[in-house]
Amino acid sequence: MSILKGKGEKIIESSIKVVGLLSTLPVILILGYIIFTGVPSISWEFLSDVPRNGMREGGIFPAIIGSLYLTLGTIIVSVPFGILTGLFLVEYSRDNWIRRIINLTIVNLAGIPSIIYGLFGMAFFVIYMGMGASIIAGSLTLGIMCLPVIITATREALLAVPKDLREASLALGATKWETTWKVVLPSAFPGILTGVILSISRATGETAPIIFTVAAFYLPFLPESIWDQAMTLPYHLYVIATQVPNMPRANMDGTLFVLVAITVGFNLLGAFVRRRFNKLK
Amino acid sequence: MNIRKTKDQFMKHSIFGIAGFNIIIVFLIFFFVFTNSMKFFGDFPIKDFFIGRQWISLSEKYGLLPLFMGSFWVTLVALGISVPLSLVTAIYIAEYAKPKIREGLKVLIETMAALPSVVLGYIGLYVLSNPIKEFFELNTGLTALTGGILLAFMSIPTMVSISDDAIRALDKSYKEASMALGANKLETIIKIILPAAFPGVFAGIMLGFGRIMGETMTVLMVTGNAPILNSGPLSPVRTLTATIAAEMGEVVQGSTHYYALFAVGLVLFTISFATNTIADHFIHKSRKIMGK
Numbered sequence: 188m189s190i191l192k193g194k195g196e197k198i199i200e201s202s203i204k205v206v207g208l209l210s211t212l213p214v215i216l217i218l219g220y221i222i223f224t225g226v227p228s229i230s231w232e233f234l235s236d237v238p239r240n241g242m243r244e245g246g247i248f249p250a251i252i253g254s255l256y257l258t259l260g261t262i263i264v265s266v267p268f269g270i271l272t273g274l275f276l277v278e279y280s281r282d283n284w285i286r287r288i289i290n291l292t293i294v295n296l297a298g299i300p301s302i303i304y305g306l307f308g309m310a311f312f313v314i315y316m317g318m319g320a321s322i323i324a325g326s327l328t329l330g331i332m333c334l335p336v337i338i339t340a341t342r343e344a345l346l347a348v349p350k351d352l353r354e355a356s357l358a359l360g361a362t363k364w365e366t367t368w369k370v371v372l373p374s375a376f377p378g379i380l381t382g383v384i385l386s387i388s389r390a391t392g393e394t395a396p397i398i399f400t401v402a403a404f405y406l407p408f409l410p411e412s413i414w415d416q417a418m419t420l421p422y423h424l425y426v427i428a429t430q431v432p433n434m435p436r437a438n439m440d441g442t443l444f445v446l447v448a449i450t451v452g453f454n455l456l457g458a459f460v461r462r463r464f465n466k467l468k
Numbered sequence: 469m470n471i472r473k474t475k476d477q478f479m480k481h482s483i484f485g486i487a488g489f490n491i492i493i494v495f496l497i498f499f500f501v502f503t504n505s506m507k508f509f510g511d512f513p514i515k516d517f518f519i520g521r522q523w524i525s526l527s528e529k530y531g532l533l534p535l536f537m538g539s540f541w542v543t544l545v546a547l548g549i550s551v552p553l554s555l556v557t558a559i560y561i562a563e564y565a566k567p568k569i570r571e572g573l574k575v576l577i578e579t580m581a582a583l584p585s586v587v588l589g590y591i592g593l594y595v596l597s598n599p600i601k602e603f604f605e606l607n608t609g610l611t612a613l614t615g616g617i618l619l620a621f622m623s624i625p626t627m628v629s630i631s632d633d634a635i636r637a638l639d640k641s642y643k644e645a646s647m648a649l650g651a652n653k654l655e656t657i658i659k660i661i662l663p664a665a666f667p668g669v670f671a672g673i674m675l676g677f678g679r680i681m682g683e684t685m686t687v688l689m690v691t692g693n694a695p696i697l698n699s700g701p702l703s704p705v706r707t708l709t710a711t712i713a714a715e716m717g718e719v720v721q722g723s724t725h726y727y728a729l730f731a732v733g734l735v736l737f738t739i740s741f742a743t744n745t746i747a748d749h750f751i752h753k754s755r756k757i758m759g760k
Contacts, residue, residue, distance in 0.1 A: 189655070191652070191654050191655045191658060192652060192655070196652055196654045196655075199654055200564070200653075200654055202556075203556055203559055203560050203564060204560060204564055206553065206556040206557065206560070207556060207557045207559070207560025207561060207564065207565065207573070208560070208569075208573075210553050210554075210556070210557040210624065210628075211557075211573055211576040211577060211580070213580075213621050214576055214577075214579055214580040214583070214621070215576065217583065217587075217588075217591055218579070220591070220595065221587075268486060268489075271482065271483050271486040271487070272483075272486055272487050272490055274483050275483045275484065275486070275487035276487070279480060279483050279484065279487075280487070285487075285488075288491060289487055289490055289491060291748070292490050292491050292493075292494040293490065294744050294745075294747075294748045295494060295740075295741055295744050295745075296490070296493070296494060297744070298675070298678045298682070298740045298741070298743060298744035298747075299497065299682070299737065299740055300678075300681065300682025300683070300684065300709055300736050300737075300740055301682065301684060302682070302684040302709045302712050302713055302733070302736070303497070303501065303682075303733050303736060303737055303740075304497075305712075305713075305716075306500075306501060306712065306716070306729070306730060306733045307496070307497045307500050307501065309716070310500040310501075310504060310730070311496060311500050314721070315500070331493055334490070334493075338490075362472050362473065362475075362476035363476055363480065364475060364476040364479040364480070365472065365476070367479075385582075388582055389582070391584075392582070392583075392584025392585070392586070392587070393584065393585075394584070394585065394586045394684075394685045395585075395684040395685055395709075395713055398713060398716070398717065399716055399717070421584050421586045421685075422586075424586050424587070424590060425586050425589070425685060425689070428586075428589070428590050428593060428594075428689065429593070429689055439590070439594075443587060443590055446584060446586075446587060447583065447584075447587055450582050450583070450584055450587075451579055451582050451583070453582070454578060454579060454581075454582035455575070455579070458575055458578055462571075
């Protein structure tokens with residue numbers, strides 16, 4: 188009699204079910220904690236005021252705006268670049284060594300630790316290209332970091348587009364680009380959008396790549412151009428949680444809540460787009 | 469007509485150019501990390517770096533071993549929690565959960581992946597570290613264990629979703645043949661499905677390992693920042709990643725210390741490159757098994 192039969196089977200199967208369900212408990216507890224402590228700490232003043240008294244009072248407005256600028260910059264860098272590379276892999280290349288090398292580079296870009304992006308961004312954009320710690324250096328660094336996810340999502344979405352659509356369009360006399368632009372891309376759009384949203388959500392929450400490329404410790408005014416340093420939400424949370432003595436708890440909980448609301452909100456939006464798209468199919 | 473042809477050609481060449489640019493980026497990342505590391509090895513004996521037992525930047529001692537041990541303990545704890553938990557969760561999601569529960573769990577797991585690492589670091593500092601300190605009666609709750617627990621939850625989404633994909637992508641005939649021979653569901657899962665899905669599951673574990681090794685902010689905030697060689701899961705440690713993040717802000721650009729941090733980066737780069745190449749190999753293997 189094997190342990191996998193009879194009573195043993197029942198016991199093991201119930202434990203699988205219990206562990207399977209419980210493994211998501213920590214995330215529920217963490218989210219619960221963040222909402223429970225965060226919501227009471229939020230006020231209009233907190234969202235719209237600059238930090239005061241060594242960041243212990245006032246709000247986080249410059250950090251919100253800095254994160255917004257940085258996210259926009261990341262989108263501008265990574266989206267066109269990522270989608271065009273995805274197009275190359277599916278529509279414009281044959282199964283040859285170039286495609287294989289590019290696929291391999293994407294796999295490796297995806298696995299590089301975020302702090303290495305930070306090192307590279309500092310050595311290349313900040314110092315070598317002379318951009319200094321600035322929004323543009325941070326956007327380029329985060330943009331490169333986002334590429335693998337966007338490229339992979341684009342590739343999978345394009346592969347799911349039926350061949351008939353392309354052939355019908357080409358048979359009607361459309362050029363390859365017209366087919367790609369007017370037929371293939373629109374039908375792959377939801378899949379690409381999901382990938383973009385998910386990678387942007389990750390970029391907005393990243394800290395390690397921006398410490399040396401853009402982040403300002405304390406800057407109680409807004410950046411004026413892309414060449415300025417900026418405060419950002421994740422770095423601000425890191426600073427007030429570890430570097431500022433006697434930091435009021437409410438201020439930290441509020442910052443935590445705003446950061447999580449933005450990143451998790453983006454993520455739920457991505458999941459929503461994907462589910463809607465899957466239903467339509 | 470000609471404008472259309474010209475536009476077509478123009479886009480074709482732009483797409484080729486941009487795709488090639490990806491290769492240049494990876495090359496540049498490697499080039500900058502590598503050349504800066506080489507400047508370090510010009511100043512500092514390479515042997516003392518790899519087998520050096522102390523990392524004290526103030527007295528110019530740049531030994532990798534304490535940092536390596538830090539990463540080792542954090543990774544060991546994290547994998548010890550996340551591998552079994554992810555495997556069971558993936559089996560549950562792929563084989564047992566009803567569609568609605570499955571959807572719900574997947575959303576929660578994706579949300580787990582979306583939590584920024586600085587958020588987990590904050591939870592570690594202000595929620596997790598005190599219970600750990602009290603429970604093990606330690607001087608501080610900032611230990612390798614604290615970091616490992618948080619990183620386990622950070623790597624679970626990667627492991628679960630890739631294992632789940634690998635299990636679900638298996639051809640139905642495997643399961644049906646096993647059931648037809650009289651095996652029950654559990655026997656089928658353990659003796660047939662898991663071995664057949666192994667390459668995909670293993671790839672998931674490797675990618676999870678990569679995330680754990682490369683994670684920076686959480687370990688920087690909760691593992692105590694102590695580069696000590698004689699460490700264990702319950703002592704404060706300092707990982708490879710945290711060392712770069714903690715010290716890069718203070719170094720003089722162009723100093724030996726500055727280049728030393730790039731050398732640590734090169735070690736990390738090499739580990740992640742090896743991890744990803746192995747994972748990629750197993751993903752291809754599992755796609756072959758699924759006949760895709």
